[in-house]
Structure formats: C-alpha cells, structure tokens
Amino acid sequence: MNVKYMYSLLAVIALFLLAYLGVEAAGLELLFGIIIPYVAVAAFVAGVVYRVMGWARSAVPFRIPSTCGQQKSLPWIKPNKFDNPFTPGAVVVRMILEVCCFRSLFRNTRNFIQEGKIAYQLEIWLWVAALAFHYAFLTVIVRHMRLFTEPVPALIKLVETVDSFFRFEILTDTIRVGVPGLYMSGLVLLAAVAFLFIRRIVIPHVKYISLPADFFPLFLIFGIAFTGILMRYFSKVNIRAAKELTLGLVSFHPTIPQGIGVVFYVHLFFVCILLAYFPFSKLMHMGGVFLSPTRNLPGNSRAVRHVNPWNYPVEVHTYEEYEEEFREKMIEAGLPVEKE
C-alpha cells in the first residue's frame, strides 16, 4: 500500500462526499453553488498574483541560460538561434517552443546498462502524455467558456464542433439513439491523467520521488473529468439551469436555479478546490516556466552587460598587496615590478 497516494485519494473521496452530502442531504446549494466558487476564484486570482509577485520580487543577478545549441560567435559558424538565443526576439521563440511544444521534454531519452554498455533510447511517452494532458485540459476550459458567455462566441462553438467530431448517434425521423457529440478532449484528458498516474506508481524511480502533492491534483482532475463525463453522457443534468447559475456568477447576480442535479455541484466543487489549491502547489509551474532564468534570458552576456541589482563591493587581494609580498622574489626572477 502506498500511503502517498492513499492520502491523496482519500482526500479527494472526502471532498466528493462533502459536496455530495452537502447538497443532497444538507441542501447547501447556496454554499456550494455561489459562496465557494467566489471564494475559490478569489483565492486563485489573489494566490497566483501573490506567488508571481513573490518570484518577480526576487532579483535576477546573472544571465544564466542553459545553452542548448551552438553560440553566436564567428560570422561563418552557424549559431543555433533558438536553443541558444542571442536576441530577445529569439528568446521569445525559445519560450514559445518551451511553453507550447514542451521543447525540453522532447529531448528526453532513457538509458540502461546492457552487456556492460550504456544504451540510450528516445523516450517520447512522457512528452506525448504531457502534451495530450495540457492541450486536452485547455480545450475543455475553452469549451466551458460557453457557460460563461451569452451569446456564445463563434470561436468557442468552433472548438466544440472540432472537439466533438466523432459522433455515435443515429438521427432519422423515426429513430433517435446514441450519445451527443463525443468530446475527444474529455476522454484524452482522462486517459492522459490515468497514464500520468500509472507512470507514478509503476516506474520505480518516479514512484520513489513522488509526493502526496503529486497525486492529489491527478486524482482531483480525474474527478473533475469523470464527473463531467458522467453529467454529459450518463446522469444528465439540466444544462439550461446550470448555465443560469454560471452566468449568474459571472454577472454578479448569482442565483440558484432548481433541479440542476447533485453531480453538477460535485463537479463544480472539485473545480473550486483545484482553483483554490492551484497557487499553493506545484501547479504554479504554469506561471513559473515563464520566469525561469535558464530559459528566458538571451545567451549574450559577453556582448551585452547584465546588471546585478545587488552587486556589492567585495574584499579583494590587490596587485599592490601581491607585489608587496613577493617583490624580492619577483625582482630576483627578472619579473617587472611597480616599486623597485
């Protein structure tokens, strides 16, 4: 039994019960539908700002990019513009590659010792799963914007249409069966989360480094995706009522419409927990990646001087002190000196 993920799993189950019983048994729709969402969003915004400001307050004394390609030096040597950027513009490209394509993770390899030799293999699955996970999540978020906008912008509708490209339904005048448009993003998200979880318990060294804080968000996101899928395909909720609630929240005229269904409140509560938890967790890597000094600085520190805001004078051993100690020996050896 791995206590690390059990704690996290139990926490998510407890959160589920809290929301389920809170709405179903105690009738706390107001708390779960209005108060907690506002608190969570406030915590998210304030927390993220606080954390980013905290990082921004710390100085960047030196320009220390990890150079992952040929430097710009002699005119006839071709520099690797983006893996070792020399200009701010090239840094922007490097950052886009990093943030949008997970450039560094794409470099990943795996090695093992085989017959007295170290063998290397391309290891692409973490990169694939990470991309799938993040892009599926992004698509889900964009899709959900339909709940906060009226009329729904065309772009969001387009994302929806593309996302629900696969359909399992028969629609004729007499027969209407099947499920509504199947959102790929939801399934991919679920699959990617499952992969990232399984990886954490199956690969020995990844299991060894994992903390409860690595499992908790996975379970939580799994819970969110799961309740979302449940609502859409199985336990149908009243989508009109749900949108009434969400629109009420964003227009600051919150109301609790009747008959939304308890699964919705569980789903919403999970999202709120994720939002509130976000700024105080490793999920802040989303903001942090933009500030990473090994990636967001140009490798041109010999051409353009970088200024350290706290550069203070230090004690040095001057040439005069040096000559003072060794003058006689220097003269004897025929080395020039300042004072004979």
Place this chain on the structure above:
Amino acid sequence: MSDFPKPDQLLSDIDRKPPQMDWMDTPVTIRKGMYCYAANPKSVEYTHLPFPHQWNPLDEDWKLPENWQEILHEGFKVRLERFRSFKLFMDICVRCGACADKCHFFIGTGDPKNMPVLRAELLRSVYRNDFTAAGKILGRLAGARPLTMEVLKELWYYFFQCTECRRCSIFCPYGIDTAEITMMARELFNLIGLNIDWIATPVANCYRTGNHLGIQPHAFKDMLEFFMDDLEEITGVRVEPNFNKKGADILFITPSGDVFADPGTYTCMGYLLLFHYLKEEYGLDVTWSTYASEGGNFGSFTSHEMMKRLNSKMYAEAKRLGVKWILGGECGHMWRVINQYMDTMNGPADFLEEPVSPITGTKFENAKSTKMVHLSEFTADLIKHGKLNLDPSRNDNLILTYHDSCNPARGMGMFDEPRYVIQNVANNFYDMPPNTIREQTFCCGSGSGLNAGENMELRLTGGLPRANAVKYVHEKYGVNMLATICAIDRAALPTLMDYWVPGVGVTGVTEMVANALILPGEGERTTNLRGEPLPGMEDE
C-alpha cells in the same frame, strides 16, 4: 586503488532499483571514496570566510556553531530574495522524473539521491518546512522536513556529489538547473565552515598567489622556462614569452593546472608555441601574468562572493598592464564564469577595447562587452583566414575524438569552434554518439572541485557515461586520443581512461595545434610535444 573493484565488477554492481524505504526515512551514510576531506581551517581563515574549524565528515560531531540552524535559515532567506532562480527552482518542480537518469552520478552509482530531482528535493524539503505555508501546516505530508543534523549531513554529502555540469537542466521542462541549487547549497555550507579542502585550499592559494596551485611569481616563470627548454629541444626554436608586460596587445589567462601537471603541460607548451608563431609572423604581443595566473575559479564552487573576489584579478591586471583585451585559455568552469558572470560582477571593462583580432581584422562581436575571447574562437578565426601554417599529418598517429566540457557546452554553447580547429590540425577525427556530446555531453565526473584523490570511487563512477562513449568510438574507430578544452578534464580524464578505456590518451586542443604548427625557422621535428616520435619518424 589496489582494493578498488575491477571495471566489470563496478559496472555490474550498479543497482538502479530504489530501496523499499522512503527516501526521507533512509539515513545518510557518508562513505569512504565518495566524499572529499574537510577544509583546512587555515585556508578558510586566509580568505576570511566564516567558522574556520577542524572537523571530519565521518565524525558524529561536526563542531558547528551553536546557532547553525538559525544561520542557515537566514542564509536561505537572503538567497531566495537575491536569486529568482533559486526561489523558482524551489517552487515549481513537478517531479516528472525527466531528469532522473540524466545525471552521470546516478548512471554510475544507481544511488537514487543522485537523481537530480531527488538531490534538489533534499533541499526543497527543508525549504518547504521553513518557508511555505503548506509545509508548515502539513509537514511531511507536504514533503517538508526540519533541518536536523542528520539532514544537514545528507545535504552536504550529496551536494558534494554534484559537479554543477547542468546536464539535467537541459532536459527539465522548466529549466530547473541543479547546478544553481548546488551553488546555493554550497554557499550555505560555507556560512558554517563546511567546505571541502580540495576547494578551500585552492581558493586560498589563488587569493594569495594568483593561482590555485599556490605557485609564486618566480616559480611560475621558472615553470614556463622549463617548457621553453623542452620546446627548444623539440623544435629548435627558443620561444620567449612575456610576463607582466605593460603595453602588450593581449593578456593571456589560462588555468594554472596547465602549467603544473601532464598532460595539461603539453597544452601549455602549445600556447607558448602558438604565441611565438604569432609574434614572429604577425608581431602580436601577448603577455602572461603572474598575478592573474589562474583562469579557473574555485571560488565559484564556494560562493558567488568568492567567485567575484577571485575573478576580480583578471580585469584589475588587464587594466594595470594596459592591454587591449583578454584572451582566455582552455578551461571549463573558467568560461562559465567569464561568459555568464564576469562582466556583471566586475565590469564594465570600459578601459579595454572591443576585441579585434589584429591578424585577421575579425571583430569578436560576441565578446564586445566582456572583452574576453576564447582561445578556440581566436584560433578558429586564424585558421579560417589561413593565417597558420599547418601540417596536420604530424598528428596522423592519433585518432581523435572530442569531449565537450560541461561549462563551455551548457553555459556558453561552444561546440563548433574547437571541432573546426581539431579538424584542421589533425586528419582523423570521430565524434562520440549524439546523446553524449554537444549540449548533451557528459561530465568527466570530477568537476566543481571534486577532482580530489580521496573520492576516487565517486569520480570513476561519475565518469562512467563519458568513458563508455569514448569506449564506443575507441572500439569502433580505434580512437586513441580524447581532446578537450578543460584543465580539469585534462587532470581527471587520464585516470578515467586508464580505468575504463585503457589505451586512450587525453590532450588539449592547442597541443594538437602546436604539433601541426610549422614555425618559421624550425628544425626538422622528429617528435611531438610529448617527445613521442612523429608518424614516419619512429626510427629516427
């Protein structure tokens, strides 16, 4: 090394399976062969660093100041404010594990605490405990633990098993750089007098005499004169270097290791020959300095402040001598310091000129602020313009490969210049496999002040991935010489090669240049700089 296991044994002993027990519950065992001796208090005292004291890592009691926890907590706090890198790297790791098997020490030892992620977690756990709300409330559940004596020993042991090579940082999706974390950890150790002697004593030496080895000015000159005699015997030409010469064109600074021990000495002889050639042919006036007689900077393995204190001599000496700009020799971490720190720390060097090669007219635009050019850049430019008279066949007895030193690779991005030089001065060159060169290069296992004698097991296990790649080209192409542009490499790799890949030598790039360089008025050369017969001259 007599009781040391054979290579096959060592290799088959590597067990990557992590233990059952959680890492926080696994106490540290400081093991002989894996750690370096404690700093000599006299060396610590000489540079006025805190708490010089006699102690032994194997002892129960490290004789720390009463309030050591408080000192470290305050030191931690200050560094979080001063270095965004540090604060960010403490916060944003998601433990994805991409870095886990990228560290040469992990590959060579299988010790899970040598996975970069876990090495950093050792310190992060303390950070969470002291500086985050979650850590303070949830404690271990949030991955936090208080800084006890046990934990301090673990930190010390493992942050002196990192060579600051930055290999993990290129694989990290957020660019988390363990070198940066190790630098911070070592700064913290230095606040309570816990340096290792292999760093502290060179630092004190360098502070006093201008170089790590403590060579005094007259002796420095003696040593170069000794090379001049050798060179005269080999080439028939007497080279006459300048020392501390005011008004020279260029100040040349290289690691003192090159002056001191084979095979770096041959590289040093190479510098002497090259500068003699340039003086004779083009009138270039280069001077050496006895005050700034160290390119390397073991201060950078101590603290940013100590790095700055030692580095200051370069600009100070260039200013005093009134040279136009500075040329730097073949050294790894020296170039990390020059490329990413020097100008910021001790600049602006407005008393120097923007570097231009007086021979080719090439402007070194990439060094226009720092005003310091790498010898490989300088030499590549000379060769490109056909300014060197070369006979590469003099290196035909050698089949070369090139080891990218960590710092010029990942702290600078210098890959093609040295390769261009090698391929123009030698005819046989083969690169190692792509996973092991350029930005993915493997450390020699002895960087960042860990090239002592007492930690030989650490060095040989850490050097395994590098050696293994050399072995590959040794077996496939018959490679018998490993070229590099780092003095620590030249000191460390021969041992590594003897152990893992016997039959492969180690050389600096400039030694290869000098072998091929045809000096004006030279006699017929029968040997290379090492006194070994040149190809076709075996019977002479």
